[in-house]
Amino acid sequence: MSNTFREYVKKIGSGVHTGKDLTREEAADAMKLMLLGEATPAQIGAFLIVHRIKRPTPEELAGMLDTYAELGPKLEVDNLSFNYPVTVLGTPYDGRARIAPVTVLTAIILATVGVPVVLHGGERMPTKYGVPLVTLWQGLGVDFSRFSLEDSQNILEKTGLSFVYLPNHFPQAQQLITYREQIGKRPPLSALELMWSPCSSPKVHLICGFVHPPTENLFRETLKLRNFHHFTTVKGLEGSCDLPQSRTAIIGMNQPNDNPKWERLFLHPQDYQFKGKDVPLESTEELLKQMQQVLEGENNPLMSLAIYNGGFYLWRCGVCNDLKTGFDEAKTLLTSGKVRQKLQEIQG
Incomplete structure (x- = not known):
């Protein structure tokens, strides 16, 4: 048992009137104690459910991400020979259950034109x-899992696209996944x-999907604390960074200038x-069939969504000067x- 971690649980779990938020340094230490297994399962479970009820602050999330940066895997990106960040x-991480995703297709489209992409999950x-x-x-x-x-x-470095696979590359974080099932709710770790x-x-372009509007401001404040100034927030499909066709997409864009500027975009698909x-x-098998058809240039319901998302991100990543050009380019690609040729290159 960690006496230090017990104090963190007491601090955030003392109720509305006497409970307090953790400092950034305390949150970083709490995350380290969890990742390194120095806190007991009972302590970790208590911390996660209490923190969900309390709701994390930007300072707490920034501290937890500080520890992820310290203990987690790091792909070297400073010396990559690409023209875009x-x-x-x-x-x-808990995936998609209702609406077909096009995140993988978007990633390949970007890599095709020289925008390097990193994904992660388990x-x-x-x-x-x-x-x-x-x-x-x-x-x-x-098979990124191998x-x-x-x-x-x-x-x-070779293809401009890669994947960080939690079970292999960050087992300390992977071992916390079981708590999600045991407490029956997404813990604050899901925001990380x-x-x-x-x-x-930190000189990367972060795309952050979300569901609930307050989450967007949480992203903004947390990333500001961590000196990440180039990021995009998307109220996407099932909390992902996939733009919906059925409604207006609510997008936030923080520009990486000397004086970072926040812009709001309401993208109307019509x-x-x-x-x-x-x-x-409908099923994983049907989705993969649809994705293969899109990669072969065949028109199907998923093609429109792939063009819409690919075109937006081609524009947002600086490849195309306007959205219409982005959509036209995504369709052409x-x-x-x-x-498809890019996927074959990634397949090796």
Whole structure:
């Protein structure tokens, strides 16, 4: 048992009138005690459920991410030979259960034009047990679960796309996953996965998906504390960074200038002839079939969503000067076979 960790639980768990938030340093230490297994399971479970009820502060999340940066894996990105900064796509680890994802297709589209992309996650996990990204990659012939961190680094340098796989690359964080099932709720750790960059430098472009509007401000304040100034927030499909076609996309953009500027974008799909229903996720097998068809340039319900998302991110990452050009370019890349060729390169 950790006496220090017990004090942290007491501090945040003393109720509305006497409970207090942790400092950034205390939150960093609490996370370290959990990752290193110095806190007991009872202490960790108590901390996670109390912290969910209390709601984490930006300072607490910044401290926890400080420890992720200290103990977690880091892909070296400073000396990559690409013309664009690395884009990190932050997607909920518990996957997708209702609407078909296009995050993997977006990543390949960006890599095709020289925007390096890093994704991260693990296997199916609570509380949703949705389809994780690693399963989709496996279905497309790339098994990131078998790669070492060195392999992932080499793939990033060679192809401009890589994946940090929790069970292999960050087992300390992986061992905390079981608590999600035991407490029956997403703990505050689930917010970390949307903001975490498993890269060696803060000079990356973070894409953070979210569901609830207060989460966006939590992202902004936390990332500001951690000196991450190039980021995009997306009220996306099931909390991911996938833009919806069925409603207006609510997007926040922080620009990495000397004086960082926050901008709001309400993207209406009907303005670009993308208005329609989001594609239901019927099964993993059907989704993979649809993704393969898109990569072959065939028109199906998922193609429109892939073009919409790919085009937006081509514009947001600086490849295209305006959204219409981005959408046109995404369509061309998919129908010409260039994205399929990029996948073949990643497959090795």
